[in-house]
Amino acid sequence: MSKDQILTLIARRADRDGLTETGIEGLRLFRATQSIPCVPAVYDPCVVAIVSGVKEAILDGERFVYDSARYLCCPMSMPVKAGTPAASPEAPLYGVFLSLNARLMSELGLELDRAGHALPAAESGGRSPGIQLARWEPDFTDALLRLLELGESPTDMAILGQARLRELYYAILKGEAGAFARRAFSAGNAMARVIAHLSDHLDAPVSIDDLASRAGMSRAAFHRRFKQATRMAPVQFVKSMRLNKAAMKIASGATVNAAAQEVGYVSPSQFSREFKRHYGQSPRQWAEAQQLALGAL
Incomplete structure (x- = not known):
C-alpha cells in the first residue's frame, strides 16, 4: 500500500518528463514516458528508486536492472550508461533521485558505530561493485513515503524535512546496501x-x-x-x-x-x-x- 501512495504522490507532482524539484534537500522526482536506450551519464553519490517501471544502468559492461523491488545505490561518482528501455506513455516510469549528502552519511555511520553496529570488515581482495542494488525493505518504503508527504505542506517541510531526510538515510544504511555505502563515506576510505x-x-x-x-x-x-x-x-x-x-x-x-x-x-x-x-x-x-x-x- 505504501508504494501505491508513493506512486500517487510522485505522479501528482511530476507532470512532465525529466526531473522535478521537491524543495527537499537532494530529493528530486522523475518521470519518463518514452523508451530511451542507455546513454552516457555520470552518477554522483546517489540513490535511485523506481516505484513504477524499469530503469537500467551499465557500469564497465555490467548491467544493473532495477524496479520497485530493488533500488540503486551509487555512493561514489561513477561514469555509467543509463536508460529507460521499457517506458512508454501507456506505462510511464516514475521514481525518485536522492543525491547523498556526504556529511550526513558520515555522521550516521559514526553514530551506528557508537551504537554498537560496527561496520563489518570487507572481504580481503574483494572487488567493489561500484554500484549495488538493494531490496525495497519496509523501513525504506515507509521513510520515503513520510518524506514525500511533507511536500504537501511547506510548513511541515520546513520543520520536519531534515528529520525525515535523516530517517531515509538511516533506512538506507540499515538496508542491504548499507555496509557498502558506509564504507564509501567512512573517514578512512x-x-x-x-x-x-x-x-x-x-x-x-x-x-x-x-x-x-x-x-x-x-x-x-x-x-x-x-x-x-x-x-x-x-x-x-x-x-x-x-x-x-x-x-x-x-x-x-x-x-x-x-x-x-x-x-x-x-x-x-x-x-x-x-x-x-x-x-x-x-x-x-x-x-x-x-x-x-x-x-x-
Whole structure:
C-alpha cells in the first residue's frame, strides 16, 4: 500500500518528463514516458528508486536492472550508461533521485558505530561493485513515503524535512546496501576521497603520483586499490568521466568545443578522436542523435 501512495504522490507532482524539484534537500522526482536506450551519464553519490517501471544502468559492461523491488545505490561518482528501455506513455516510469549528502552519511555511520553496529570488515581482495542494488525493505518504503508527504505542506517541510531526510538515510544504511555505502563515506576510505577530488576537478591535469600521494599509497598499491573500487584503471576512469560529462553537456545544448574545454581537453581534435572511439559517433553526430535522450535520466 505504501508504494501505491508513493506512486500517487510522485505522479501528482511530476507532470512532465525529466526531473522535478521537491524543495527537499537532494530529493528530486522523475518521470519518463518514452523508451530511451542507455546513454552516457555520470552518477554522483546517489540513490535511485523506481516505484513504477524499469530503469537500467551499465557500469564497465555490467548491467544493473532495477524496479520497485530493488533500488540503486551509487555512493561514489561513477561514469555509467543509463536508460529507460521499457517506458512508454501507456506505462510511464516514475521514481525518485536522492543525491547523498556526504556529511550526513558520515555522521550516521559514526553514530551506528557508537551504537554498537560496527561496520563489518570487507572481504580481503574483494572487488567493489561500484554500484549495488538493494531490496525495497519496509523501513525504506515507509521513510520515503513520510518524506514525500511533507511536500504537501511547506510548513511541515520546513520543520520536519531534515528529520525525515535523516530517517531515509538511516533506512538506507540499515538496508542491504548499507555496509557498502558506509564504507564509501567512512573517514578512512582513501579511494572515495580521491574519486571525489577527481569528480570535482575533471578539467585539471591528472597525475597518478599525485593521486597516490593523496591516498597515502605507493603508485602500485594505489593502482590496484583504485581498480578494485571502480572496476577501472585510474586513467580509464578519468577518461570515461570526462567523456560522459562532455556527452551530457553536448546533448543538453553545449557546443562541442565548450564541452571539451569544461572537462579538461585542450585539443579539440584529440577530444573528437577519443569521443568517436568511445561512442562510435563524432561529437556533432552525437549532439544530433541525443538532444532529447538525457532529459529522463
